[in-house]
Amino acid sequence: MPYVVTRLCIDCLDRGCVEECPVECIYELREPTDNSLPRMAYIHPTECINCGACESACPWGAIFEDRELPMPYHSDGELNAAPERNPQQFKVAKPQIDSEGRLVVLPKPSREQVAANQAKWSKK
Numbered sequence: 001m002p003y004v005v006t007r008l009c010i011d012c013l014d015r016g017c018v019e020e021c022p023v024e025c026i027y028e029l030r031e032p033t034d035n036s037l038p039r040m041a042y043i044h045p046t047e048c049i050n051c052g053a054c055e056s057a058c059p060w061g062a063i064f065e066d067r068e069l070p071m072p073y074h075s076d077g078e079l080n081a082a083p084e085r086n087p088q089q090f091k092v093a094k095p096q097i098d099s100e101g102r103l104v105v106l107p108k109p110s111r112e113q114v115a116a117n118q119a120k121w122s123k124k
């Protein structure tokens, strides 16, 4: 089963998962974004080889194997199929690089921040 990025990623998009993916199957929306889709990472369900490397790399705990999606995020599996349905709206996500060519590493969220993000998106 493919892995899935849940809504817990929305507006984070630090791309920590992207660096770990061996097959570049994590996508993001092209600019200007389609407002009907959230700004987050998307795992292409057919291209994903199910290696699991991205799951542990996500500091927000936003990635799950498809069959293990917790209840509040069940519909996010379908959301991840968007790059397959509408490839023209997406591009392969790349690690963030600063103006001097260095990899941008965002500060890791605290346990409290992760819990607050989970509480926020579990209610919607």
Ligand code: SF4
Pocket: 005, 008, 009, 010, 012, 013, 014, 015, 016, 017, 018, 040, 041, 057, 058, 059, 060, 061, 062, 063
């Ligand atoms: S590491 Fe997690 S929060 Fe960051 S872009 Fe990937 S899925 Fe989103």
Ligand code: SF4
Pocket: 003, 020, 021, 022, 023, 024, 025, 026, 043, 047, 048, 049, 050, 051, 052, 053, 054, 055
């Ligand atoms: S499970 Fe592996 S192949 Fe699939 S998105 Fe994550 S890192 Fe990429």
